Amino acid sequence: xxxxxxxxxxxxxxxxxxxxxxxxxxxxxxxxxxxxxxxxxxxxxxxxxxxxxxxxxxxxxxxxxxxxxxxxxxxxxxxxxxxxxxxxxxxxxxxxxxxxxxxxxxxxxxxxxxxxxxxxxxxxxxxxxxxxxxxxxxxxxxxxxxxxxxxxxxxxxxxxxxxxxxxxxxxxxxxxxxxxxxxxxxxxxxxxxxxxxxxxxxxxxxxxxxxxxxxxxxxxxxxxxxxxxxxxxxxxxxxxxxxxxxxxxxxx
Amino acid sequence: xxxxxxxxxxxxxxxxxxxxxxxxxxxxxxxxxxxxxxxxxxxxxxxxxxxxxxxxxxxxxxxxxxxxxxxxxxxxxxxxxxxxxxxxxxxxxxxxxxxxxxxxxxxxxxxxxxxxxxxxxxxxxxxxxxxxxxxxxxxxxxxxxxxxxxxxxxxxxxxxxxxxxxxxxxxxxxxxxxxxxxxxxxxxxxxxxxxxxxxxxxxxxxxxxxxxxxxxxxxxxxxxxxxxxxxxxxxxxxxxxxxxxxxxxxxxxxxxxxxxxxxxxxxxxxxxxxxxxxxxx
Numbered sequence: 393x394x395x396x397x398x399x400x401x402x403x404x405x406x407x408x409x410x411x412x413x414x415x416x417x418x419x420x421x422x423x424x425x426x427x428x429x430x431x432x433x434x435x436x437x438x439x440x441x442x443x444x445x446x447x448x449x450x451x452x453x454x455x456x457x458x459x460x461x462x463x464x465x466x467x468x469x470x471x472x473x474x475x476x477x478x479x480x481x482x483x484x485x486x487x488x489x490x491x492x493x494x495x496x497x498x499x500x501x502x503x504x505x506x507x508x509x510x511x512x513x514x515x516x517x518x519x520x521x522x523x524x525x526x527x528x529x530x531x532x533x534x535x536x537x538x539x540x541x542x543x544x545x546x547x548x549x550x551x552x553x554x555x556x557x558x559x560x561x562x563x564x565x566x567x568x569x570x571x572x573x574x575x576x577x578x579x580x581x582x583x584x585x586x587x588x589x590x591x592x593x594x595x596x597x598x599x600x601x602x603x604x605x606x607x608x609x610x611x612x613x614x615x616x617x618x619x620x621x622x623x624x625x626x627x628x629x630x631x632x633x634x635x636x637x638x639x640x641x642x643x644x
Numbered sequence: 645x646x647x648x649x650x651x652x653x654x655x656x657x658x659x660x661x662x663x664x665x666x667x668x669x670x671x672x673x674x675x676x677x678x679x680x681x682x683x684x685x686x687x688x689x690x691x692x693x694x695x696x697x698x699x700x701x702x703x704x705x706x707x708x709x710x711x712x713x714x715x716x717x718x719x720x721x722x723x724x725x726x727x728x729x730x731x732x733x734x735x736x737x738x739x740x741x742x743x744x745x746x747x748x749x750x751x752x753x754x755x756x757x758x759x760x761x762x763x764x765x766x767x768x769x770x771x772x773x774x775x776x777x778x779x780x781x782x783x784x785x786x787x788x789x790x791x792x793x794x795x796x797x798x799x800x801x802x803x804x805x806x807x808x809x810x811x812x813x814x815x816x817x818x819x820x821x822x823x824x825x826x827x828x829x830x831x832x833x834x835x836x837x838x839x840x841x842x843x844x845x846x847x848x849x850x851x852x853x854x855x856x857x858x859x860x861x862x863x864x865x866x867x868x869x870x871x872x873x874x875x876x877x878x879x880x881x882x883x884x885x886x887x888x889x890x891x892x893x894x895x896x897x898x899x900x901x902x903x904x905x906x907x908x909x910x911x912x913x914x915x916x917x918x919x920x921x922x923x924x925x
Contacts, residue, residue, distance in 0.1 A: 446817060451742075475819035482817075486810040489923045490832045500818040503828045550814070557818060 396462075397422050397561055397591045398443060398478075403457035405435070405442050407450065412438040414615040415457070420561075420608075425583055425592045427606035427623065429599060431638065435615040436595045440563050443593065444478040445471040461560065476500075479554030479562045484570045485546030487538035487553070494534040496549055497521060500557040516556050523589075524552035525582050544575020551582065555590070562586070564594040568601065580605050599639060603627050611635045678904070685901025688894050694902075697866050698880075701889055708899045710866040711880035714781065715903075717868060718860055718876050719850055721785035726792035727842055733793075734800025734838075735826060741805075750801075757794035764790050765855035773859055781867075781874035784860030788852060792845045799841020803834040836921040840914045847910040851903055853878035877903045 396419040405413035413435040420426050428436045441447040442455055445466065459466045466474055487496045497517045501508055508516075517534070521527040526548040530541070538549050547567060554562050568576040583592055583605045596602050602609050603623060610620040611634075619626065619635045630636045692707055699706025733749065740746045764787050772783040811833060815825040831838065856862075861873040862883055877899050885896035 444817060446813065449813075449816060472819045472821055475817055480813075480817040482810055482813060484810055486808070486814040488811070488814065488829060488833070490829070490835075499815075500820075503815055503818060503820040503824055505824065553814075553818070 395421050396460075398593070399458075399460045400439075401458040401460075403439075403442070403455070403459050405438050405447055405455045406453060407438070408452045412615055413442065416617045418610060418617055418620055420591060420593065422591055423587050423589075424607045425587050425594065425605055427602035427609045428593060428595045428612060429597070429602045429609060429638075430612035430618075432597075434612040436610075436612040437565055439612070440565055440593060440595050443561070444480050444563055445474050446480065476557055477560050479557055479559035481547070481550050481554055481562065481564045481567050483566045485543055485550055487541075487546050487549050489537065489539045491538060492535045493530050493538050493541070493549060496538040497552050497556050499553055520552040520556040521549075523555050523586065524548045525578065525585075526552055542575070544571050544578060547571060547575065547579060548582070551579075551586075555586075559590065561591045561593060564592065564596075566595055566597060569597060576601075599627075611638065613638070681897070681900050681904050684897040685899075685904075688898030689901060693898055698864060698884070698895055699891065701891070704891065706891070706895065708877070708880060708895060708902070710863060710875040711877045711899060712902070713866060713868065714860070714863070714874040715850065715876040715878075717870065718781050718784050718788065718856070718874060719846060721782060721870065722788040722792055722849060723842070723846065725785060725789035726796055726845070730793045730796025730845075731800050731831075731838060734797040735804065735830070737797065737801040738804035739826075753794045753797050756790065757798075760854075761791060761852055762854040762857075765858050768855065769858040776871070778871070779859060779861035779873040781860050781870040781872065784856045784874065784876070785870075787855035787859050788849045791852060791855065792849050795845035795848060796841055799844070800834075800838050803837030803841065804830060806837075807833055833923050836918050836923065839921075840918045843910050843914040843917070847907045847914075850906060850910075851878050853882050857882075 398418075398420040400416050400418050403413060403416045404411065416439060428440065430436045438447060442459060443466070447453055447455065448471070455467060461469070461474070461477060487493075488499055491499060494517055495502060497520050498508075498513050501513070501516075518527060518531075521530065526545060529545060530549075533540075538546065541549060547570075551562075551567075568579050571579070580601065583594070586592060587607075594602075594606065606623045608621065609623045609626045611618045611626065611630075611632075613634050619630060619632045621631070626635065627639060630639060692705060694707055694712065695709050696705065696707035697710045698708065733753075737746050737750055737753075768783055768787040768790070772786055773779055776783070807830060811829060812825055815829045816822075820828070856876055856879050860876055860879065862879040863873045863875045865875075867874050881896045881899050881903070884892040884899075887893070
């Protein structure tokens with residue numbers, strides 16, 4: 393239990409009057425890939441955005457209960473520090489259109505005004521792009537704008553940007569839903585490599601994807617965490633009838 | 645049946661011809677003005693014209709250097725006042741669209757834009773000129789800044805509203821604090837739009853005469869003191885064109901030509917800049 397990277401206890405989140413996340417308790421262990429699935433509007437993205445405190449940026453939202461990064465209460469930490477430690481990759485690739493590929497990777501340092509030598513930066517750029525399986529494709533065009541890349545490459549650039557900050561956890565909010573099948577499969581392959589260094593939490597609509605990439609799966613329904621178990625077990629012998637129904641496609 | 649279709653086709657053709665003709669018609673005023681001003685003004689312009697103050701009545705020669713320098717100083721000062729305030733207010737409006745403050749502030753901006761320029765001049769006369777006891781370039785700049793601000797605010801707001809929220813989220817998710825997100829991501833990404841708004845607002849005020857009548861007032865000599873009366877191109881045109889002397893009329897034509905060229909160049913370069921620096925999202 394002491395290995396939990398992210399743990400929630402009776403955690404709740406609201407959008408105004410809409411109780412989007414209800415009483416969620418979950419423990420996510422280090423170096424695992426956790427898939428979060430469920431029908432639209434089930435609170436899975438809201439829960440994800442609570443973990444790096446992006447949820448609170450929308451006016452009229454609030455949270456309650458305990459959410460921890462290791463032993464520290466996330467909602468007592470400085471949100472800026474939380475976001476250093478917990479990176480995020482979004483649904484649509486969103487590289488900074490005004491920055492080059494190189495600057496996009498080190499954007500977390502540059503935009504925060506952290507001073508660093510050129511040599512150190514070069515190392516981070518190469519390391520991060522290599523980890524994101526993008527280095528070979530872009531090493532000769534590092535100073536072109538990031539937006540010249542294809543959608544799948546842009547998404548890997550965003551992954552490299554998150555990796556560059558050396559976070560503990562990387563959150564993915566439906567990272568492949570805007571991508572074609574080939575780019576999707578290259579990103580799924582990447583998840584397997586990334587989990588040796590990071591803990592990944594992936595929100596996905598796609599059950600096959602959850603089955604392919606994750607060690608554990610959490611199923612959200614109407615704001616509740618219905619079931620959280622090993623992915624294999626979830627897909628073969630779910631405990632809860634609602635999980636069973638969802639997996640077999642009886643509702644979506 | 646055939647006849648009815650033919651009539652409908654004819655109606656379409658007539659309609660299309662009318663809108664084409666009107667679209668052509670609206671280009672004529674500018675063309676006529678350009679031809680006329682160039683014909684009257686271009687002969688006056690030479691190095692002597694640009695570097696000398698107007699000659700007294702009865703002497704030939706003389707130029708508009710005092711008005712040229714004055715216009716540059718007054719417009720530069722207005723920009724220094726209006727651009728930072730306008731940009732920052734525009735950022736607030738685009739970032740907080742639902743708030744009461746944004747609603748009323750936006751309303752005031754729109755109304756301010758519609759206030760007649762002569763009224764702005766009178767107000768600044770009572771606020772600045774009277775307390776200071778003298779006409780001054782700075783009071784003229786304040787009046788022009790009030791006319792410039794609404795344009796800068798609205799163009800900044802419109803530009804930034806077009807940027808996707810995902811851009812801001814990308815920066816925030818990297819732990820970048822809000823003020824740096826705005827300064828390092830949002831403004832650079834909207835830079836071409838903001839800049840073109842600024843340039844258009846300069847083009848808009850550089851020819852304003854009415855707000856300067858009771859503020860900068862005009863000055864027949866070259867002056868760079870911002871607390872003293874100062875000449876400007878539109879004031880020179882107004883004063884000299886209404887004078888009875890032919891030499892002065894020519895000065896006014898020359899000044900009109902310079903002013904028109906300035907506005908024209910500003911407009912064209914704005915178009916070029918937006919095209920060249922536009923960031924592909």
